Amino acid sequence: xxxxxxxxxxxxxxxxxxxxxxxxxxxxxxxxxxxxxxxxxxxxxxxxxxxxxxxxxxxxxxxxxxxxxxxxxxxxxxxxxxxxxxxxxxxxxxxxxxxxxxxxxxxxxxxxxxxxxxxxxxxxxxxxxxxxxxxxxxxxxxxxxxxxxxxxxxxxx
Amino acid sequence: xxxxxxxxxxxxxxxxxxxxxxxxxxxxxxxxxxxxxxxxxxxxxxxxxxxxxxxxxxxxxxxxxxxxxxxxxxxxxxxxxxxxxxxxxxxxxxxxxxxxxxxxxxxxxxxxxxxxxxxxxxxxxxxxxxxxxxxxxxxxxxxxxxxxxxxxxxxxxxxxxxxxxxxxxxxxxxxxxxxxxxxxxxxxxxxxxxxxxxxxxxxxxxxxxxxxxxxxxxxxxxxxxxxxxxxxxxxxxxxxxxxxxxxxxxxxxxxxxxxxxxxxxxxxxxxxxxxxxxxxxxxxxxxxxxxxxxxxxxxxxxxxxxxxxxxxxxxxxxxxxxxxxxxxxxxxxxxxxxxxxxxxxxxxxxxxxxxxxxxxxxxxxxxxxxxx
Amino acid sequence: xxxxxxxxxxxxxxxxxxxxxxxxxxxxxxxxxxxxxxxxxxxxxxxxxxxxxxxxxxxxxxxxxxxxxxxxxxxxxxxxxxxxxxxxxxxxxxxxxxxxxxxxxxxxxxxxxxxxxxxxxxxxxxxxxxxxxxxxxxxxxxxxxxxxxxxxxxxxxxxxxxxxxxxxxxxxxxxxxxxxxxxxxxxxxxxxxxxxxxxxxxxxxxxxxxxxxxxxxxxxxxxxxxxxxxxxxxxxxxxxxxxxxxxxxxxxxxxxxxxxxxxxxxxxxxxxxxxxxxxxxxxxxxxxxxxxxxxxxxxxxxxxxxxxxxxxxxxxxxxxxxxxxxxxxxxxxxxxxxxxxxxxxxxxxxxxxxxxxxxxxxxxxxxxxxxx
Numbered sequence: 001x002x003x004x005x006x007x008x009x010x011x012x013x014x015x016x017x018x019x020x021x022x023x024x025x026x027x028x029x030x031x032x033x034x035x036x037x038x039x040x041x042x043x044x045x046x047x048x049x050x051x052x053x054x055x056x057x058x059x060x061x062x063x064x065x066x067x068x069x070x071x072x073x074x075x076x077x078x079x080x081x082x083x084x085x086x087x088x089x090x091x092x093x094x095x096x097x098x099x100x101x102x103x104x105x106x107x108x109x110x111x112x113x114x115x116x117x118x119x120x121x122x123x124x125x126x127x128x129x130x131x132x133x134x135x136x137x138x139x140x141x142x143x144x145x146x147x148x149x150x151x152x153x154x155x156x157x
Numbered sequence: 158x159x160x161x162x163x164x165x166x167x168x169x170x171x172x173x174x175x176x177x178x179x180x181x182x183x184x185x186x187x188x189x190x191x192x193x194x195x196x197x198x199x200x201x202x203x204x205x206x207x208x209x210x211x212x213x214x215x216x217x218x219x220x221x222x223x224x225x226x227x228x229x230x231x232x233x234x235x236x237x238x239x240x241x242x243x244x245x246x247x248x249x250x251x252x253x254x255x256x257x258x259x260x261x262x263x264x265x266x267x268x269x270x271x272x273x274x275x276x277x278x279x280x281x282x283x284x285x286x287x288x289x290x291x292x293x294x295x296x297x298x299x300x301x302x303x304x305x306x307x308x309x310x311x312x313x314x315x316x317x318x319x320x321x322x323x324x325x326x327x328x329x330x331x332x333x334x335x336x337x338x339x340x341x342x343x344x345x346x347x348x349x350x351x352x353x354x355x356x357x358x359x360x361x362x363x364x365x366x367x368x369x370x371x372x373x374x375x376x377x378x379x380x381x382x383x384x385x386x387x388x389x390x391x392x393x394x395x396x397x398x399x400x401x402x403x404x405x406x407x408x409x410x411x412x413x414x415x416x417x418x419x420x421x422x423x424x425x426x427x428x429x430x431x432x433x434x435x436x437x438x439x440x441x442x443x444x445x446x447x448x449x450x451x452x453x454x455x456x457x458x459x460x461x462x463x464x465x466x467x468x469x470x471x472x473x474x475x476x477x478x479x480x481x482x483x484x485x486x487x488x489x490x491x492x493x494x495x496x497x498x499x500x501x502x503x504x505x506x507x508x509x510x511x512x513x514x515x516x517x518x519x520x521x522x523x524x525x526x527x528x529x
Numbered sequence: 530x531x532x533x534x535x536x537x538x539x540x541x542x543x544x545x546x547x548x549x550x551x552x553x554x555x556x557x558x559x560x561x562x563x564x565x566x567x568x569x570x571x572x573x574x575x576x577x578x579x580x581x582x583x584x585x586x587x588x589x590x591x592x593x594x595x596x597x598x599x600x601x602x603x604x605x606x607x608x609x610x611x612x613x614x615x616x617x618x619x620x621x622x623x624x625x626x627x628x629x630x631x632x633x634x635x636x637x638x639x640x641x642x643x644x645x646x647x648x649x650x651x652x653x654x655x656x657x658x659x660x661x662x663x664x665x666x667x668x669x670x671x672x673x674x675x676x677x678x679x680x681x682x683x684x685x686x687x688x689x690x691x692x693x694x695x696x697x698x699x700x701x702x703x704x705x706x707x708x709x710x711x712x713x714x715x716x717x718x719x720x721x722x723x724x725x726x727x728x729x730x731x732x733x734x735x736x737x738x739x740x741x742x743x744x745x746x747x748x749x750x751x752x753x754x755x756x757x758x759x760x761x762x763x764x765x766x767x768x769x770x771x772x773x774x775x776x777x778x779x780x781x782x783x784x785x786x787x788x789x790x791x792x793x794x795x796x797x798x799x800x801x802x803x804x805x806x807x808x809x810x811x812x813x814x815x816x817x818x819x820x821x822x823x824x825x826x827x828x829x830x831x832x833x834x835x836x837x838x839x840x841x842x843x844x845x846x847x848x849x850x851x852x853x854x855x856x857x858x859x860x861x862x863x864x865x866x867x868x869x870x871x872x873x874x875x876x877x878x879x880x881x882x883x884x885x886x887x888x889x890x891x892x893x894x895x896x897x898x899x900x901x
Contacts, residue, residue: 026615026834053742057835059848059861074848074863076779078742078758085835107743109871117579132572132900141580142859215659311540315562315882389653390725398548399883400649480718481726482653483885485562 001051001082001134003028008051014040027074030065031084037071037088037100038124044075044086051079055104060114062092064144069095069120090120099125187417188280192269197420201231203421209475214478241410246309249407253307258408258415260300263420267293272429273347275439275458286347290430291332294385294423298324301394304416305404316403319485320394323384326492330381333500334374337507338364338434341371341516352436357520360442365435367518370507375435378499379469382427384488386420389477393485428469429462436465534560541801544573548651551896555873557885564885566883567877569870576899582860586686587613587827590857595681597864600643600897601841603636603672608838611766612847613687615836616829624817625689626767631702631810632675633767634682634803638709639668640841641796641803644893648793649720651890652729657720667705672775674698687827689820699811713730713801715720721797728791731784734876734888741787745868748843749795750892753779760839772809774802786830789891796893799841828855842866842893864898 007021007030017036022029028095032040044052057074066089073086090097099122100107111122119140122128130137139146149157205220205228212219220227245254271286273279283289298321305317339345341364342353356362365375384391395403405416432438439458449457483491514522540557543549552573558566558814578597582590594609595602609628614621621629646661669679674693676684684691693853720726736746739755751758759776777798779791837846843865852858870893877885 024832024838051531054843056745056837057713057846057848057863059859059863061775061859061861062852065548072861074846078756081763104743104745105875106746106868106871109867130572134572141577146580211656215656216663217659302866311538318561392653393883396653396883398653399886400544478656480654481649481720481723481729482883483725483882486881487728 001080003030003082003084006030006044006050006082006084010043013043013047025085027083027085029072029087031087031089034088034090034097036055037073037086038103039102040086041073041075041100041103041118045085049080051077052084053078055100055107055110056083058100058107058114060108060118060120060142062118062142062144063089064092067092069118071097071114071120073100075107095120096123098123101125116140119143162235192280193266196266196269196425197418199233199425200418200421202228203470204234204417206470207421210471211478212473212475219311219376221266229417230385235414236471238410238414243412244407244409250307250309253303254407255307255412257304257307258412258419260303261297261419262422264293264296265298265419265426268422268426271347272426273433273438274462275352275455276348277455278447278459279348282346282348283347284344287335287350287430289346290426291328291335294426295324295328297419297423301404304408308404308407310407312401313404313406314398315400316394316406319396319400320387320404322485323387323391323394323488323492326489327381327384327496330377330496330500331494332379332387333497333504334381334433335430337366337374337500338371339506340507340511341367341518347433347438351433351440353516354437354440357524358446360437360440361516361520363435363437363440364518366520368507368510369516369519370503370510371435373499373503374507375431375502377496378435379431379472381492381496381500382431383473383476384492386423386427386473388420388424388473389489390483391489392477392478392482396482424470424473425466428466429474431469432462432465436461438462438465537565542885548721549889550647550894553870553889553894553896553899555885559882562881562883564877564880564882566760567874567885569873571870571896572900576598576897576901578901579860579862582857584856586855587829587857590860591686592681592683595683597847597862597901598652598840598842598866598895599639599680600895601636601640602680602682603632603685604640604823604840605840605845606683607633608685608836608840608845609847610685611838612834612836612849613827613829616832616849616851617687617827619688619821619823621767621821622688622770622818624693624815625819625821627810627814628694628819629685630767630769630772631807631814632672632682632690633809634806635668635671635702637789637803638807638843639665641800642668644796644841645716645720645793648890648893651886652726654720654723654726654892657716660712660716664709667708671698671702671705674701686820688823691820693819697758699814702811706804706811709804710801713797716797720880723793727790729782729883730790731788733789733884734880734891735785736787736792736876738787740872740875744872746843746872747865747868748840749799750792750843750869752777753791753795753874755779755781757785760837760844766776766838768810768813771813772806774806774809777802781882789887792891792893801838826855828853837863840865843869843893845898862901865900866892866894866896867899870894870899 010030011018013034015028016035019033020031044050052075056076061070061072062071069090071088071093076083088097095110099111111125114120115128116130116132117140209219220230223229223233245251268290270280271283273291301320302317305313342350344350354362354364364371387394405413439462441457441461537558537560541558542557543554544552554570556568557564577711581593591609594605599604642661642665646658649657672682673679675698676682676691736754736758738754755778757776757778762776777795779786783790829851831851833850835846835848837844845864845865845889848857848861849857876888
């Protein structure tokens with residue numbers, strides 16, 4: 001199915017919650033209202049003819065200039081063989097978004113990673129801990145304004 | 158050896174009890190030293206052989222740097238292990254931790270005692286030789302558990318538990334299959350059992366060919382014996398990829414070397430039992446009936462005995478470097494569901510055979526048919 | 530501690546453990562030999578590659594991709610190069626494309642050889658590991674001829690490859706292709722169809738197609754679950770659409786579809802197919818440019834792409850956002866092993882410790898890629 005058509009189905013179902021369709025990204029992306037993301041994802045997975053079986057990738061992006069953060073979901077359907085990108089934009093000072101762990105269990109670790117490296121909080125996540133960095137690490141390194149620490153415990157960095 | 162002592166003492170006056178005692182002790186110490194030296198040398202060369210065999214099977218060369226063909230590799234290994242720091246973990250149960258390797262080593266060394274290496278060469282011709290071997294080799298499981306528990310390491314504990322479960326379970330098929338052989342010569346003495354297997358060109362009266370049941374018993378024994386000495390595919394007590402190094406995870410230097418040497422000592426012992434009970438021990442095949450000087454006969458007999466043992470050890474090494482490892486429950490399944498019932502029914506079959514035909518084996522029957 | 534907790538023992542498997550394939554740490558809760566839960570901890574190898582990417586230029590990041598999956602550096606280079614090329618709209622010359630396919634497939638073979646070897650040593654059979662290494666050495670020699678390096682190649686660059694292959698490479702590669710099929714047969718005889726090996730792996734840790742989708746499992750692990758999905762066929766890149774090769778899928782030959790044995794066997798089948806691809810590519814190879822004209826300073830237009838490629842361990846994806854400068858604004862690496870590992874807590878419930886080792890080995894994870 002063409003991404004444009006998927007966008008059409010989504011707008012029909014969710015109306016104003018679907019904000020924008022951006023064609024020049026690869027794969028084309030749909031910008032979704034933050035509070036609707038879990039419902040949209042569930043619909044994408046279970047909806048007729050959509051069948052987005054798997055979450056290829058979930059990334060957090062720090063958009064410092066706009067004062068926002070983005071969470072990008074790259075979805076893919078092995079049954080229908082189509083792809084789409086879903087995006088949500090969050091408030092940079094207090095980034096909160098619903099988890100999609102219940103939709104694709106594999107999102108668990110991706111969300112933990114986004115939390116770890118960017119500080120995005122996924123509401124409803126079952127086990128939101130740091131994953132790559134030590135549990136007592138301070139700050140979120142992938143933020144653009146991250147200050148590099150001089151020391152970690154007894155080591156000079 | 159008791160005969161040697163008796164012979165020397167018989168030439169002396171019975172009025173010197175202290176001297177007699179001293180001489181007895183002296184002979185005992187000397188023979189123990191000889192056995193220790195020989196067994197250490199054997200263990201050294203067995204590790205070398207293991208590495209060469211492994212190298213051969215794995216398409217590489219193996220040790221070839223120390224000495225000609227790398228033959229002195231085991232000396233280098235020994236020196237390395239001696240020089241290593243002796244670490245005793247802080248939370249270890251020091252007493253158990255320290256004593257365990259010595260018990261393991263002593264036990265494997267003690268099992269060399271009742272073996273009969275030739276007509277006249279043996280440390281002690283015990284009339285309960287086989288029983289003694291079985292009894293003494295099961296002490297190993299206790300020592301391993303001591304070391305494992307004393308290390309205060311969870312992987313060690315896993316290894317110790319596995320070792321005990323495995324060794325205790327596999328004792329049963331071992332004993333049952335040995336019984337199937339022992340009932341024919343009706344003796345527990347190693348020398349008597351070997352002496353019984355004389356004749357038949359030195360091959361055909363081996364107990365393994367005596368009747369179909371002893372043949373089965375031999376294979377059951379050999380499989381169970383590999384498990385008894387914890388070698389692949391039954392090496393779960395020290396399964397490197399699962400529980401790091403099992404019961405000897407925390408051991409370093411010479412303490413580790415004791416465990417290591419004990420393993421090779423055990424390999425020798427179980428192979429020697431197989432050779433004694435099933436493969437005719439030191440009976441010289443084909444040319445045994447030709448008259449020859451006593452010294453030559455003795456040398457040949459020792460040579461034949463060691464050749465048989467080393468062939469069995471080679472098979473163990475070959476298996477080790479070829480097969481993957483069984484899982485714990487599959488190991489127990491093999492013991493309790495297959496080997497033990499087979500050994501048990503086999504023992505019944507062997508008993509019926511002995512009951513009907515007395516000690517006549519297949520060879521005796523064929524020979525009688527032809528001579529008639 | 531409550532009574533219920535006392536029944537269980539918690540053990541740390543890793544970060545130093547022989548079979549966690551690097552520095553993975555699994556907090557294992559066991560009831561004797563049976564696991565009641567596994568909690569993976571990763572990040573011991575975290576080098577902040579995604580942060581580094583934001584501070585270096587596009588070509589400068591290419592060597593870092595070598596360090597993602599160091600056993601399949603060529604494939605990682607390829608995926609990264611394709612991502613940047615997509616952003617820059619570079620058309621890669623045909624000769625470079627063919628060379629890329631040759632390198633990627635040879636690297637797939639060498640990566641699968643390590644997977645095969647390390648898995649066999651996890652299962653307690655050490656010999657196949659060295660056999661795998663032996664053949665990998667041949668491929669390493671080929672790569673050394675082509676690019677001078679034996680581990681981190683960085684041969685595939687943005688726009689093409691770093692330099693043309695020297696004379697002798699093609700002959701040497703053909704020699705390898707003639708030599709290799711017999712070796713695969715040897716692997717199958719030695720390990721794949723070994724009764725113990727099958728007993729250890731059949732019906733262990735079955736991944737159903739739905740689970741595979743849910744956890745984003747890709748590559749051989751997905752195909753073992755019976756799903757015919759291979760990016761080389763479904764979304765052909767380079768010249769894969771011209772090539773004739775099969776996509777092996779798990780059929781549950783020894784048990785249920787998607788068990789550990791199926792996952793292991795996928796790698797053996799894929800090596801055969803990769804060899805077939807390389808042979809075809811050698812025939813297609815015609816003179817031409819080995820790289821497109823690429824300016825020294827790369828300044829892609831602002832935009833974002835998500836490009837993925839079929840790596841030996843699954844789909845490697847790069848999500849690249851450009852803001853029009855010489856450095857990436859954001860580079861997210863979607864590592865196949867990261868997703869493949871995340872299913873472990875689900876698989877390792879109620880299995881035995883030895884099975885956990887089989888699960889890790891059959892998923893064929895590699896830690897530098899997971900931790901980035």
